[in-house]
Amino acid sequence: MSQENNKIAMDIEGYLKEHENKDMLRFLTCGSVDDGKSTLIGRMLYDSKMIFDDQLSAAEGESKKYGTTGEKIDMALLVDGLQSEREQGITIDVAYRFFATENRKFIIADTPGHEQYTRNMVTGASTADVAIILIDARKGILTQTRRHSFIVNLLGIEHVIVAINKMDLVDFSEEVYNDISKAYGVLADELGIKNTYYIPVSALEGDNVVDKSEKMPWYTGMPLLGLLDSMDISKEQTAENFRLPVQYVNRPNLDFRGFCGTIAAGEVKVGDEITVLPSGKTTKVKSIINAGDITEDNRTATTQFAYAPMAVTITTEDEVDISRGDMIVHTKSLPRVSNSLKVMLVWMDETPMEVGRSYDIKRATSVVSGAFEHINYKVDVNTYEREQVHSLGLNDIASCKMVLTQPIAADAYEMNRLTGSFIVVDRITNNTVGAGMIVGVSRREEDAAKLSEKEYTDAERALNQYIRENFPEWECKVV
Numbered sequence: 001m002s003q004e005n006n007k008i009a010m011d012i013e014g015y016l017k018e019h020e021n022k023d024m025l026r027f028l029t030c031g032s033v034d035d036g037k038s039t040l041i042g043r044m045l046y047d048s049k050m051i052f053d054d055q056l057s058a059a060e061g062e063s064k065k066y067g068t069t070g071e072k073i074d075m076a077l078l079v080d081g082l083q084s085e086r087e088q089g090i091t092i093d094v095a096y097r098f099f100a101t102e103n104r105k106f107i108i109a110d111t112p113g114h115e116q117y118t119r120n121m122v123t124g125a126s127t128a129d130v131a132i133i134l135i136d137a138r139k140g141i142l143t144q145t146r147r148h149s150f151i152v153n154l155l156g157i158e159h160v161i162v163a164i165n166k167m168d169l170v171d172f173s174e175e176v177y178n179d180i181s182k183a184y185g186v187l188a189d190e191l192g193i194k195n196t197y198y199i200p201v202s203a204l205e206g207d208n209v210v211d212k213s214e215k216m217p218w219y220t221g222m223p224l225l226g227l228l229d230s231m232d233i234s235k236e237q238t239a240e241n242f243r244l245p246v247q248y249v250n251r252p253n254l255d256f257r258g259f260c261g262t263i264a265a266g267e268v269k270v271g272d273e274i275t276v277l278p279s280g281k282t283t284k285v286k287s288i289i290n291a292g293d294i295t296e297d298n299r300t301a302t303t304q305f306a307y308a309p310m311a312v313t314i315t316t317e318d319e320v321d322i323s324r325g326d327m328i329v330h331t332k333s334l335p336r337v338s339n340s341l342k343v344m345l346v347w348m349d350e351t352p353m354e355v356g357r358s359y360d361i362k363r364a365t366s367v368v369s370g371a372f373e374h375i376n377y378k379v380d381v382n383t384y385e386r387e388q389v390h391s392l393g394l395n396d397i398a399s400c401k402m403v404l405t406q407p408i409a410a411d412a413y414e415m416n417r418l419t420g421s422f423i424v425v426d427r428i429t430n431n432t433v434g435a436g437m438i439v440g441v442s443r444r445e446e447d448a449a450k451l452s453e454k455e456y457t458d459a460e461r462a463l464n465q466y467i468r469e470n471f472p473e474w475e476c477k478v479v
């Protein structure tokens with residue numbers, strides 16, 4: 001990376017600016033043990049010259065001592081900080097790595113492949129745009145491939161790159177590549193994965209990783225990095241409904257009340273009619289204040305329009321009661337509001353999930369207590385079969401009915417990854433014990449959670465807000 005180092009030394013401002021304006025792609029690598037995940041990431045960093053000189057010389061030294069690749073540098077050693085943690089039995093989290101090309105910035109979530117690390121994979125996959133599924137060309141599709149593909153699809157990753165690795169060990173055979181691609185195509189159809197791309201690679205030798213391989217002239221597609229660099233991952237932003245989960249109510253003085261948060265979806269304009277959920281109160285957007293908008297010299301908000309994922313403060317025409325955890329949406333496109341939801345739940349704790357027990361459910365900026373009233377079925381992630389069970393253990397994935405003590409705006413995860421997902425927190429240990437995705441409103445109780453029709457006085461509403469802010473353990477409902 002000496003070229004990068006020079007740039008940093010000569011013009012740090014310019015270097016940062018150059019990176020700031022690039023778009024970001026987050027990807028996840030999944031594979032079974034020894035499929036070559038670390039080697040592939042190492043090769044990508046090495047061939048794209050994203051390895052620091054000192055890291056390289058350390059890897060050269062270690063390759064001679066511990067490497068599995070003879071005289072060559074063991075690429076896996078460039079990224080295997082994780083390995084030593086695993087050997088020491090330390091709880092493994094997800095390791096994130098960063099690199100950039102001329103076009104894009106990349107964040108790689110490197111997650112362990114074993115079954116007992118399903119929860120780590122879920123964590124890594126929850127923000128990824130693309131998943132690279134590694135398959136050893138000699139072994140083809142394994143049970144792990146099925147498991148990883150299921151989780152990738154469950155978490156809504158729309159682009160899957162199937163990297164068929166170790167092609168050097170099958171004589172760079174087109175037939176082997178075709179057979180595996182065909183078999184994966186069947187699996188992808190079964191799961192409903194939207195976009196799949198296939199690339200034959202040798203992570204060890206560098207074929208089709210950064211540079212196109214001369215040993216596989218039959219492959220006419222792009223090498224892996226070229227594909228990552230150019231693939232279109234943009235979503236139809238305009239088609240999304242506006243969602244602003246309120247993170248903070250800013251009241252610096254009696255004349256100002258602003259509602260701050262990061263727009264989770266869609267766009268908003270000054271003058272738009274908005275509804276606050278779950279209370280259902282309506283008003284209009286008076287102003288939108290954007291970071292940097294108001295300076296010492298200019299005290300008026302000039303922003304007329306904001307969109308996801310901007311962090312903004314909005315003020316409203318009327319004095320409506322809005323608190324942290326509420327969701328501001330457009331009145332013309334209201335989501336369903338319910339306290340009874342159908343969800344897919346991934347259990348992440350050693351202590352089993354108990355049906356009927358009260359947990360804290362954190363969704364975007366809100367925390368509501370709730371319980372899993374019923375387990376519809378548990379999915380065997382290897383065979384995709386459904387089982388009837390009465391509790392869930394570590395790494396289990398199940399469809400459940402979740403009942404909350406207060407209604408929330410129930411966006412499906414499929415529509416919005418941010419507002420459609422939640423984590424489950426144990427109320428005694430404060431540990432995150434699960435993560436889930438909203439599938440929809442539970443059908444049987446669809447209309448059970450109607451919003452209150454009664455009109456309250458300002459004093460009653462202020463009292464209600466005071467209790468909710470200061471005594472959340474009373475689980476006071478919003479009026």
Ligand SMILES: Nc1nc2c(ncn2[C@@H]2O[C@H](COP(=O)(O)OP(=O)(O)OP(=O)(O)O)[C@@H](O)[C@H]2O)c(=O)[nH]1
Pocket residue numbers: 031032033034035036037038039040068069076083112113165166167168169201202203204205
């Ligand atoms: N011949 C050949 N060997 C490879 C290739 N890619 C990886 N290997 C070898 O396969 C072994 C495992 O590679 P790793 O990169 O450590 O595999 P991994 O998937 O990261 O394994 P874990 O870190 O244990 O999950 C090493 O000995 C690599 O040198 C390849 O394309 N061809």
